[in-house]
Amino acid sequence: MRRILITGSNRGIGLALVRHYVQTDALILATCRRPGAADELQQLAAQHADRVKVLQLDVIDAQSIVGCVDEVRQHTDGLDMLVNNAGILPGGVDDRDANISHLGDLEADAMLQVFRVNSISPVLVTQAFVPLLRNGTDARVINVSSDAGSITMRSNGCDYSYPASKAALNMMTRCLAGDLRADGIRVISVHPGFIKTDMGGVNATLTLDQAIPSLVQTIDGITLGDTGQFFNWDGKKVDW
Numbered sequence: 631m632r633r634i635l636i637t638g639s640n641r642g643i644g645l646a647l648v649r650h651y652v653q654t655d656a657l658i659l660a661t662c663r664r665p666g667a668a669d670e671l672q673q674l675a676a677q678h679a680d681r682v683k684v685l686q687l688d689v690i691d692a693q694s695i696v697g698c699v700d701e702v703r704q705h706t707d708g709l710d711m712l713v714n715n716a717g718i719l720p721g722g723v724d725d726r727d728a729n730i731s732h733l734g735d736l737e738a739d740a741m742l743q744v745f746r747v748n749s750i751s752p753v754l755v756t757q758a759f760v761p762l763l764r765n766g767t768d769a770r771v772i773n774v775s776s777d778a779g780s781i782t783m784r785s786n787g788c789d790y791s792y793p794a795s796k797a798a799l800n801m802m803t804r805c806l807a808g809d810l811r812a813d814g815i816r817v818i819s820v821h822p823g824f825i826k827t828d829m830g831g832v833n834a835t836l837t838l839d840q841a842i843p844s845l846v847q848t849i850d851g852i853t854l855g856d857t858g859q860f861f862n863w864d865g866k867k868v869d870w
């Protein structure tokens with residue numbers, strides 16, 4: 631039975647990944663900040679009580695990470711896939727003004743918060759789960775990045791924190807890939823597609839139903855030879 635941990639699994643892409651993998655025989659460690667408020671996820675867990683475990687994890691809270699590792703160990707001694715999906719874009723794509731992201735409005739604490747969630751927490755969560763990943767089969771770490779973080783693709787206009795946080799995440803992917811290669815643990819960044827979620831907004835180009843099948847094919851298909859690379863949801867490479 632494949633063992634999969636997903637962060638931010640109460641809505642959006644994270645919840646859609648749970649919905650997908652629940653159709654397989656996987657054990658899903660579905661983590662979120664507020665399990666008590668995660669109604670859709672809790673319903674899914676109630677229907678599949680043996681295979682969907684809802685666990686508390688606030689990815690920027692060190693104690694929460696420690697507690698989550700302890701809880702996961704009560705269910706399994708290994709992890710085959712860790713999906714670092716939790717991320718923030720304050721205001722979402724449709725309300726960039728709320729991002730406090732324009733030159734002239736930039737403010738350190740708001741920017742740091744984006745980096746803490748999007749760039750730093752995936753590394754710290756991965757670090758905490760390395761012992762379990764070492765016990766995994768074809769273990770992999772999937773860092774959900776964004777093509778917004780592609781420096782090559784950026785021409786003009788920038789909302790600073792979010793794209794820069796994903797560019798930083800991509801470098802974290804490379805660092806982790808180098809350190810974990812000897813353990814056979816694959817680490818990639820993936821752009822999930824521009825998807826209609828709370829973050830992607832109503833004008834996004836893809837629905838979850840359109841994007842998720844290709845996205846899971848891509849993340850399930852990676853080999854050790856792919857470690858450290860940046861993939862698009864459809865399996866193509868994204869320019870750094």
Ligand SMILES: NC(=O)c1ccc[n+]([C@@H]2O[C@H](COP(=O)([O-])OP(=O)(O)OC[C@H]3O[C@@H](n4cnc5c(N)ncnc54)[C@H](OP(=O)(O)O)[C@@H]3O)[C@@H](O)[C@H]2O)c1
Pocket residue numbers: 637638639640641642643644662663664687688689690714715716717718747774775776777821822823824825826827828829830831834
């Ligand atoms: N949608 C797109 O078009 C798109 C495009 C490129 C990349 N992405 C990336 O895909 C990932 C998922 O995006 P989405 O569209 O599904 O966004 P979303 O609908 O806004 O969901 C974000 C998820 O992240 C969780 N989260 C935020 N901060 C957290 C924290 N400190 N600890 C734990 N969970 C936290 C949220 O939990 P709460 O409910 O508790 O806030 C929520 O479950 C993100 O990394 C995003 O950057 C999305």
